[in-house]
Amino acid sequence: MPVKLAALHREARAKLAEVGIAEAALDARLIVEHFTATSRTDAIASPDREIAVAAGLAVKKAIARRLAGEPVHRILGFREFYGLKLALSPETLEPRPDTETLVDALLPFVRAAAKRAGECRILDLGTGTGAIALALLATIDSTMADGVDISDGALAAAAGNAARLGFSGRFRAIRSDWFAEISGRYHVIVSNPPYIATNIIAGLQAEVRNFDPHRALDGGPDGLGAYRSIAKGAKTHLLDEGVVAVEIGSTQKRDVSAVFEQAGFALLQAAGDLGGNDRVLIFATQNRS
Ligand SMILES: C[S@@+](CC[C@H](N)C(=O)[O-])C[C@H]1O[C@@H](n2cnc3c(N)ncnc32)[C@H](O)[C@@H]1O
Numbered sequence: 001m002p003v004k005l006a007a008l009h010r011e012a013r014a015k016l017a018e019v020g021i022a023e024a025a026l027d028a029r030l031i032v033e034h035f036t037a038t039s040r041t042d043a044i045a046s047p048d049r050e051i052a053v054a055a056g057l058a059v060k061k062a063i064a065r066r067l068a069g070e071p072v073h074r075i076l077g078f079r080e081f082y083g084l085k086l087a088l089s090p091e092t093l094e095p096r097p098d099t100e101t102l103v104d105a106l107l108p109f110v111r112a113a114a115k116r117a118g119e120c121r122i123l124d125l126g127t128g129t130g131a132i133a134l135a136l137l138a139t140i141d142s143t144m145a146d147g148v149d150i151s152d153g154a155l156a157a158a159a160g161n162a163a164r165l166g167f168s169g170r171f172r173a174i175r176s177d178w179f180a181e182i183s184g185r186y187h188v189i190v191s192n193p194p195y196i197a198t199n200i201i202a203g204l205q206a207e208v209r210n211f212d213p214h215r216a217l218d219g220g221p222d223g224l225g226a227y228r229s230i231a232k233g234a235k236t237h238l239l240d241e242g243v244v245a246v247e248i249g250s251t252q253k254r255d256v257s258a259v260f261e262q263a264g265f266a267l268l269q270a271a272g273d274l275g276g277n278d279r280v281l282i283f284a285t286q287n288r289s
Helices: 005-018 024-036 041-045 053-067 072-075 098-116 131-139 150-163 199-201 227-235 253-262
Strands: 078-081 084-087 120-125 144-151 171-175 186-191 238-247 265-272 278-285
Touching: 005 024, 005 041, 005 053, 024 041, 024 053, 024 072, 053 072, 072 078, 078 131, 084 131, 084 150, 084 227, 098 120, 098 131, 098 186, 098 238, 098 253, 098 265, 098 278, 131 144, 131 150, 131 171, 131 186, 150 171, 227 238, 227 253, 227 265, 253 265, 253 278
Parallel strands: 120 144, 120 186, 144 171, 186 238
Antiparallel strands: 078 084, 238 278, 265 278
16 A cells, blocks of 8 residues: 655654664655655655555665664665765775865865866775765866776776766776876875774774775774875876875874875875864875975
8 A cells, every 4th residue: 555755754764763773864764765756845745645655665675774784875875975976886985974074175286286287187096986086076177087996896886976977088997906007197196095904893883894895994904004005106106296185094194194204205284074083184295395
């Protein structure tokens, strides 16, 4: 029997709240809206709208997945980042709001390079869904980006997102172990690399541990492995006046700075995330700063 929209919302919310899911109301709303193709306005203006049986069943299945611990955006299959709707795959990290801080901090450097050189060439190492590169392309016209990943599934998701958002002409997805397959030079190298120490992963929140790919999380024994690879290769892939920007774990500012300083870089700027934690470091080559 078809069910009414308001009843579906109520039932979904109650089921998630019952087991103590923190964002029960929001998660229920996102699930119902997505699987019934309705909006917030529909829920207010047409609470008695009848929902087709198939859509009602799809909501039930989605609620069951949420109850089993799957993050809501994995269930929906997409997540918003910097105002862009990005499709996820099992091989991509779910982009986080904290990473938007990295995009914000980098924009002035991208703008300056675009003004200076007529265009800004960006290399996004560990591109995942393409989140960082696509946010920069969406914000500044005279930009092009190469998104690198070691995961074929992530690269397929990034290329799909670029195409859907109309950026195929300015975005290339490249399979590479960091710089191994990269020969060009860039005005900006950016990365949100895996930065969690291997022995910490088992103790992470279940939603992260069980659903984000470990290749996107695991930074090796001390969490710094990817930074070492990036710092080592960055100099020979930067154009004059170029910068390298990385996201970091909240306790890694000193260690990551040391890794880049040893590779011939100087810290130009540090930025915090929405919670006030150290989150972004931007470096230039030492002879420039
Ligand atoms: C923390 S995720 C970041 C994803 C995306 N940039 C974001 O901010 O949402 C790190 C990414 O690095 C990729 N990665 C891990 N090891 C790599 C390697 N050796 N070379 C290239 N990419 C790698 C992972 O597949 C993953 O997509």
